[in-house]
Structure formats: structure tokens, C-alpha cells
Amino acid sequence: MIPRARWQQIQSLFEQLLDTGENERAVHLARACGDDTDLRSSVESLLKSDARREDVLQHAIGEAAESLLDAHRDRLIGTRVGPYRIVSILGHGGMSTVYRGERDDSQYKQTVAIKVLQHATLHPRLRSRLHSERHILATLDHPSIARLIDSGDLEDGTPYLVMEHVDGVSIDAYCDSRTLFVRERIELFIQVCAAVQYAHRNLVVHRDIKPSNIFVTEEGAPKLLDFGIAKLLAPESLSHTLPVTRLQERMLTPENAAPEQVLGRPITTATDIYALGVLLYQLLTGRSPYRLLSYSQLQLERAICMDDPVRPSHMVIAKLN
């Protein structure tokens, strides 16, 4: 503990020298401290710490705050959602967290994916829409579409969706890890098309068809995930209330987007067909047909709506060379 008088000396000198230049500071310090090297080094070391550019205090507090908020994010683990117990986190999206849920009672043993939405809680209108949409999605029954099993609200009102848990890998990883031939890739792709056709007949558009939304099981069966979920998360019907520039609200994955998604125009079944074309291109060439340099609106419009993609055959040859 520093004696009171000494502390006041240090404090007063520190404050006088706070905003002085280097030379002035040295002169002043020498004059004020004289032979008192202790005083001088005390003030000098304080001034040195004051000169640090980054706020390390804020950083330490921020880390604690972040850890505390993350703990809240994990708070559902171990809790029950309907008949399911949440056991781990499968993944995070910008607007949702997907948990692995398990049902383990006398009747069933079942693993599910539970998607807990955050975004929906912010839009009252979206919430009410969610309920009717969930109903429609639950009627989709196709071997290549991951089923929506159940839905509801957590105790605090956060909506969740319980979906079939698919044990597999994304379709592009599956094709590449097994170095499938073109014919095998196309056979998989045709199965995906059949699932999309089934959904379209039931008036459901996927809106976010991309490799990471199509899993292939160990047995080689493709499963489309998140059918229609994109609509719940990024509804165009609300887009007129959102600034046009908020691109992420409208479109989840620019690499697979159709032109109408970039331009903010109505989404139809044609949007999925377009995305299927992009998917096929990716499966055959290993690349997106778009050359995106950035996610700026201008860049996206140019790459997706104007530029002609390199022909797949040329792309493959270019890659071989």
C-alpha cells in the first residue's frame, strides 16, 4: 500500500503530464522528481501503460461477457423439449441453433434434429405465419425429404422445429470422397429432383437448395434437409418492411442463389429449378458457376444475373490443366 501523500504526488504528476509531448514530459519529470527516482519511475510506468492503444480492460470484460452469453446459448443442453432430451449442439446458423435431441422412453428410441429459431421471436407477424407453415411442412412425406416431425414453442416462447436426424454427409462431400463417376452423380441428382418435384406438387418451395442441405446416408440415399425452412427464416412477405439493402435477410446462400433472389423478386418453384441447375454444375465440376468476388449487391447482380458461366466441360478441362 502506497502512503497517502506519495499516492497524491504520483496522481498529481500523472495528471499534469497526461497530454504533454515527450520532451516536455522528460523535462517536467526531471524537475519535479529531482533525486526521487522512485517517484519518477512510478509516474513513468503509469504514463507508459496509459499510452497503450488497445483497451485490454474492455477485452478482459468482453471475454467474460462472451463466455457468459455462450453459456446461455448452451443452456438448452440437458433440458427436455417435448418428449426429447437435448444432448448436444449439431450446428449454429445465423438465425438458429440446431441441437441433437434424443427420445428414449419405453416406447421409442429415436434421434432427432431440433432447430431452435431466434429470429422469429423478433417479428410478431412472422411468429403467427410460422404456425401455419409448420403445419404444411409436416405433411411432406417423401423418402428423400427429411421429415418435419414436430414443432412448438419453448417455455419462453422461442419456436422450435423437430426434424428427422439424417446420419450422413453432404452430397458434394459424398461424391468426392467416393470419387463417383459422372453417371453415379447424375443418378443421385435425379433422386434429388424427384424429391423437389414431389414438394412442388404439394406447393412447397425449398428456397435454399445447396450441397450442404442435401445429405447422403451410408446406404447412398439422398435426403433434403430444411425443406421450406428458409421461408420461415427469411420471408419475402416481410421484406418490404426491411431495408432493401439487407441482403442476408432475403438470401441465405449467394453461391447457389437464383437471379430473382438477388433482385428481391418473388420466389417460385422456378427458383428451386434454377438452384438444382447450380447444384448439378457443382456436382459435375466441383465449382460454383458464379465467380463471386464479394457479397456486395453490385457484384452479386453482375455474377448471378449477367455473367455467363463457364461451360461445365470447359471448367473441368481448365481444372485438369
Place this chain on the structure above:
Amino acid sequence: MQVPANFTQLLTEWRSGHPQALERLTPLVYDELRRLARNYMRAERGSHTLQATAVVHEAFMRLIQANVALQDRGHFFALASRLMRRVLVDHAKSRSRMKRNSGVRDLLAEETGEILPPIDFDVVALDDALEGLQQMEPRLAQVIELFYFGGLTYDQIAAALGTSAATVHRDIRLARAWLLNEISGSGSA
């Protein structure tokens, strides 16, 4: 949002020496943080620690604004920032000292062009150092709490403490420098 009407009541009880009030206060802070954490989760990009801190500060403001008469603001600001410090530090301790503060790069003092060694510390070390500062100069510790844990501006702190924003700014610089020296072990002051 409904802030429980007894929040300020509990704060006062806690301060006047009823530790059991803290047990009832902490869940209120957690509830508020959880509510706000949803917004935080939407913004996945950018500076995480800054966002997280902003959430804490927002929770602070929302909790304190309920049912506090203007003339009592300063008093309750002080109590609530102390509470926020308690919550963060207890959380960090419960995680058996969080991963070390490795995110801070070597810092360059522009004035001298000198490379300063990185300072490695977490909120628990900061809490200890603040205790020391509290012993020596309670006003400085108070200003640090209000600024860093409560997220108040210089003007708000000045109004709460009945001083000027310029004085607050000077106090923060002195206190911060002292704390950094103390934590990094170079404190000869």
C-alpha cells in the same frame, strides 16, 4: 420488457448488508442477459467481445431504468455496475478461470514507437486489482466500475458522481494505467 419492481429494492438490500439479496438479484440479471443474448446471436460476424460487452451494457441500462427516480440514479448506477461486475466475475470463476487473455496482440505505443509486452489477464485478475484500487482510492475504482461494467458514458458518470466529464476522463486514464501495472506485475506505483 417487465423489470421486476423489486430490482431496485433488492439492490438496496444487498448494499445495506444482506448478502441473500444477491442470490435473488443474480437470476434477474441472467434473465435479462438471456433475453438480449438472442439479438446478440443474430450477429455472428464482427467483433465478438465488443458485441458481448454491448449486450451486458444494454442489460444494465434496461434493469436500472425501471422505477428509479432521477435523483437516485447515481446511487443505483453504482449498485448495478457493482452487481454486473459480480455476475461476470462469478461466472468466470465458476469456469475455473477462463482461457487466458491471449487475444490481445503486442501493443504499439504510438507516441514512443516502443513495443510493449502483451498483458495477459482475465476478468478475475481485474477484479483482484480493482479490490486493491478500492482500498487506495475508492473513487477511481467506482469510476472504472461505472465505465467498464455499467457501460456509462463520461457524461453519465460525471452526472452520477457530481463532477465533470473531463475529471472522469482523467480518472479513468489514471485508474486504468494503475490497474494495468498492477496486473502485469510491473506496478512500482
